[in-house]
Amino acid sequence: MELLGGFLEQVRETLSHADSGTLSYVTMVFRFILPLLAIIIVTRCIRSLLSEKSEAESWGYLIMPNMARISLNHWENVIGRAKTSDVYMEYPTLSRSHAAVIRDDKGNWRVYDVESKTGVIVNGVKISGAAGAAIKTRDVIELGGVELVFVAADETSEYEQAAQRTRPGKVFKQRTTLLFVTEFQLLLGLQLCISKGSALTAALPLSFMALITLMWLCYVLTRAMRRVSFEIETIAFFLCSIGMSVTASSSPVELYRQVLLLALGIGLFFALGWFLRDLDRAKKMRPPIATAGLMLLAVNLLFGRTVYGARNWLVIAGISFQPAEFVKIAFILAGAATLERLFARRNLIVFVGFTGVCLIALALINDFGMALVFFVTYLIIAFLRSGDFATILLSVGGAGFAGFLALRFRSHIAGRFATWGRAWEFANAAGYQQTRAMAAAASGGLLGVGAGRGWLTRVFAADTDLVFAMMCEELGLITALAAILAILAFAVFSERSAETSRSSFYVIGACAASAMLVFQMLLNVLGSMDILPFTGVTFPFISKGGSSLISCWGLLAFIKAADTRQNASFIVKTPKRTGSKHSANGELTAYEKS
Numbered sequence: 001m002e003l004l005g006g007f008l009e010q011v012r013e014t015l016s017h018a019d020s021g022t023l024s025y026v027t028m029v030f031r032f033i034l035p036l037l038a039i040i041i042v043t044r045c046i047r048s049l050l051s052e053k054s055e056a057e058s059w060g061y062l063i064m065p066n067m068a069r070i071s072l073n074h075w076e077n078v079i080g081r082a083k084t085s086d087v088y089m090e091y092p093t094l095s096r097s098h099a100a101v102i103r104d105d106k107g108n109w110r111v112y113d114v115e116s117k118t119g120v121i122v123n124g125v126k127i128s129g130a131a132g133a134a135i136k137t138r139d140v141i142e143l144g145g146v147e148l149v150f151v152a153a154d155e156t157s158e159y160e161q162a163a164q165r166t167r168p169g170k171v172f173k174q175r176t177t178l179l180f181v182t183e184f185q186l187l188l189g190l191q192l193c194i195s196k197g198s199a200l201t202a203a204l205p206l207s208f209m210a211l212i213t214l215m216w217l218c219y220v221l222t223r224a225m226r227r228v229s230f231e232i233e234t235i236a237f238f239l240c241s242i243g244m245s246v247t248a249s250s251s252p253v254e255l256y257r258q259v260l261l262l263a264l265g266i267g268l269f270f271a272l273g274w275f276l277r278d279l280d281r282a283k284k285m286r287p288p289i290a291t292a293g294l295m296l297l298a299v300n301l302l303f304g305r306t307v308y309g310a311r312n313w314l315v316i317a318g319i320s321f322q323p324a325e326f327v328k329i330a331f332i333l334a335g336a337a338t339l340e341r342l343f344a345r346r347n348l349i350v351f352v353g354f355t356g357v358c359l360i361a362l363a364l365i366n367d368f369g370m371a372l373v374f375f376v377t378y379l380i381i382a383f384l385r386s387g388d389f390a391t392i393l394l395s396v397g398g399a400g401f402a403g404f405l406a407l408r409f410r411s412h413i414a415g416r417f418a419t420w421g422r423a424w425e426f427a428n429a430a431g432y433q434q435t436r437a438m439a440a441a442a443s444g445g446l447l448g449v450g451a452g453r454g455w456l457t458r459v460f461a462a463d464t465d466l467v468f469a470m471m472c473e474e475l476g477l478i479t480a481l482a483a484i485l486a487i488l489a490f491a492v493f494s495e496r497s498a499e500t501s502r503s504s505f506y507v508i509g510a511c512a513a514s515a516m517l518v519f520q521m522l523l524n525v526l527g528s529m530d531i532l533p534f535t536g537v538t539f540p541f542i543s544k545g546g547s548s549l550i551s552c553w554g555l556l557a558f559i560k561a562a563d564t565r566q567n568a569s570f571i572v573k574t575p576k577r578t579g580s581k582h583s584a585n586g587e588l589t590a591y592e593k594s
Contacts, residue, residue, distance in 0.1 A: 030191045031447040035478035037184040041238050042482045044172045044180070045231045046489045052168050054500040054564045058161060059103055062087065062141070063149040075103040075502045076339035078114065079143060093118060093144030100339055101135070101150070105279040109135050109152055118144045165566035167228050174230040178219060181234060185212050185241045188451055192248045195452030204248050207255035211237075211244055211262065218266055222570070229568035232493075232560050233269075235486045236553065239541035242483060246470060247544045249452045250463035254544070261546035265553030272329070272557035273570050279338070279503060286333050290354060293330030296323040297361040304365055311365040324362060324370045325547035328516060329554045331358060331374060335381035336509040336558075348385055369535030373520050380515045384508050423530040433459060437469035437528045441477075448476030463544040465536045468525045487521045487540060490514040490559050497562040506571070510562035513555040 060072040062079075070087055077086040082096040095116040103109050112132035113120040120127050121142035127133040135141065141148045153161070168174075189208035193200055215237045219230055240262055247258045276282050300323040304311040313320050334354050337347060355378045362371035423431030423438070440456035443449065454473040456462045462470050471480040494510040501507045517540045524539040526532040538548040540555075563569040 027191060027194060027450045027453075030187055031450055031476070034184065034187055034191070034451075035447055035476050035482070037180055037187070038238070038475075038479045038482040041177060041180050041184060041234070042486050042489075044177045045235050045238075046485065048168065048172045048174075048177075049231045049489060049493045050496065051171050052166070052565060054497060055165050055566075056500050057165075057502070057564070058153060059158075060101075060109065060150065060152040062101075063151060065147055072101060072103075073500070075105070076504055077101045078339070080114070089143075089146070091144055091146050093146065095144070098143050099141070100132075101141075102132075102339055103152075107152070109150070111135050111141055111150075116144070162566060168231075168565045168568050169228050174219070174228070174234070177234055178215065178230070181215065181238055181241065182212055184238070185215075185244075188241060188245050191451045192245060195249075195450060196252075201252060203252055203255040207244060207248070207259050210259045211241060214259075214263060214266060221270070225570055227567060227570050229563060229565060232490070232556060232563070235489060236541055236556055239483060239486060240549075242471060242475065242479070243542040243544065243549070245451045245475070246463045246467055246542060249454065249470070249474060250457040251544065257546070258544065258549075261549050264546075265550040268550055269553040269557050269560075270570075272554050273560060276506075276509075276557060276561045277571050279505060282333070282336075282505065283338060286336075289330045290334035293327040293334070294354070294357060294361075296327055296330075297358060299323070301361055301364055312362075312367040312370070322545075322547040324367060325551040326554075327358065328374075328377075328551050331355075331377065332381075332509055332512045332516070332555070332558060335378070335385070335512055336505045337385060338503055338505045348382070351381070351385070369523060369537040372523070372535060373516060373537060376519045377512050377516045381508055381512050384504075384511060420533045421530060431530070433461065433466060434528060434530045434534055437462075437466040438530065441469040441472035441529070444473035444476055446477050448472070448474050448479065451475060461536070464538055465524065465534070465543075466528045467539045467543045469528050471542070483539075483542060484521065484525065487517055491518045494559055494562055497564065500564050501562055502564060506558075506561045509558035513558035517552065517555060 056071075056073045058071040058073060059075060062070045062072065064070065070089075072087070074086060077100065078097055079085060079087040079089060079094075079099045079101065080097040081090065081092075081094045082088070085097060087101075095114070095118070097114045098116040098118075099120045100112045100114050101109065102112065110132040111120060111122060111127065112130075113127055120133075122133045122135060123140055125133075135150050137150065137152045139150045141150055185208055189205060192204055192208075196204065218233060218237075222230060222233070244255070244258060247255055275285070300312065300314055303314065304323075305313045305315055305320070312322050312324060314323055331354075335351055355374070358374055359371050362368070362374065419426050419430040419434075423434040425431065427435045436456060436459045440454060440459075444454070451474050454470060456466065456470050456473050459466065468480060471483065491511075491514040494507075494514040497510060498507045501510075520537050521540055523532065523535050523537045524543070527534040527537070538545060540552045541549065560569050561571040563571075
């Protein structure tokens with residue numbers, strides 16, 4: 001510590017005696033390099049994520065009467081006459097959605113009747129009830145008079161198939177992209193050190209070194225787990241680097257705390273990834289986790305502390321946090337479901353009720369920004385679960401009525417709508433924050449004034465609710481737009497991954513998590529620029545604050561779970577070599593035991 005103190009003292013003295021022209025020149029160079037690095041990092045991650053399309057997996061087959069073989073490319077497959085079915089069969093005797101063939105993560109298969117007109121018969125016995133019937137290789141499934149022979153892929157064929165699939169990292173090497181991120185972090189830290197000058201403390205360089213160390217440890221850990229994909233985590237670390245800069249500019253005394261919170265977020269990411277790895281465990285834990293989420297909101301409602309009009313904070317043993325941020329994870333777990341549960345409308349009704357309770361609790365604590373994020377996420381989940389536009393329109397109608405009541409009885413909400421689009425008319429009153437945010441963003445231009453050199457930090461909530469404007473001012477519009485594209489990449493990747501996803505549980509979880517991140521980002525960006533009413537929500541991974549940062553890393557685990565590229569996600573287990581077995585096509589293949 002004495003050595004570090006002496007080094008910092010020497011740095012301060014050097015900066016205080018350095019020629020101002022030289023420092024200005026260095027800062028100018030950094031202003032050009034940082035946006036360029038941001039573009040390189042985000043472009044490499046997006047191209048790697050979106051160009052390396054997941055390849056279909058075959059988990060079993062249905063052999064037709066003419067001996068044609070239909071591949072079952074998911075763990076959950078709908079069979080029917082509708083062209084949107086996973087297994088499309090153009091027989092007039094079949095219902096549009098006739099049956100579902102479903103595999104669990106242990107390799108056991110069941111067939112379900114999806115309210116067909118003629119029923120489902122397995123080995124001559126008609127199945128009934130919601131439990132379906134267990135099936136195994138060579139069982140005969142009769143659908144509308146059409147007999148299909150079921151064949152499950154065994155361990156040997158699964159291993160053979162996995163060995164032939166393309167591993168990620170072919171377009172861009174993950175390690176090279178991380179080196180670009182490291183360079184971005186080092187230059188950003190150096191620019192902040194120059195900006196602080198004689199006010200430089202040990203917290204700033206140490207926090208950036210800790211950030212770099214955490215990133216590379218995370219990479220080494222994933223490689224140790226034989227995972228070769230790291231684009232999703234790279235994007236998150238890039239955003240967290242900007243967030244560390246925001247904290248260093250606005251509140252450097254909290255840098256150590258921010259590093260600790262980042263470490264907790266990464267820990268939650270890996271823990272939730274392990275939890276989601278076992279689909280059966282995740283399904284069983286949904287009800288208790290949803291109940292815990294409701295209890296957390298109830299405690300918040302009863303004992304929450306009011307901060308600037310919203311009673312959305314809890315203080316336990318001197319530690320303050322926002323419970324709603326952690327309820328996000330419970331909310332998505334409650335909404336995600338496997339295909340057999342989607343058939344029962346009662347399950348959707350239960351989720352609608354769960355959503356209603358969450359929204360009422362958030363409204364009572366005056367956290368309407370978070371309520372809006374939850375509601376939009378609910379719409380995504382409800383549509384994915386039902387595909388019913390009537391349900392969506394009914395929900396939107398109910399939300400519209402609730403919004404009218406909020407405007408009628410919550411004066412501060414009505415006040416925000418009154419200044420919407422007219423912030424400059426109330427520049428020293430209700431529009432104070434937004435007008436300053438827009439002025440600061442404009443002054444930053446394309447390249448920014450330099451990290452730590454902005455003036456918006458003197459305005460309340462600059463590092464949380466107005467953080468987009470702070471990014472624009474200090475790092476420039478180019479870097480701020482790169483951060484937006486990074487968040488949007490999560491949504492595009494989740495949508496594309498749905499085509500080859502193994503389970504609807506992972507599809508719904510990933511789409512809901514990415515929608516939550518994207519909508520929260522849009523509210524922050526458009527609200528601070530007076531394009532939408534100012535809601536006071538955070539920018540994911542970048543806004544200062546622990547609850548938001550930790551929950552964002554938790555949401556990232558759902559997106560990672562949907563990545564079915566070979567050896568990409570720690571959710572997907574890589575098949576092991578086995579001894580001699582009959583493969584799914586009935587041929588004998590020999591493998592050495594590993």
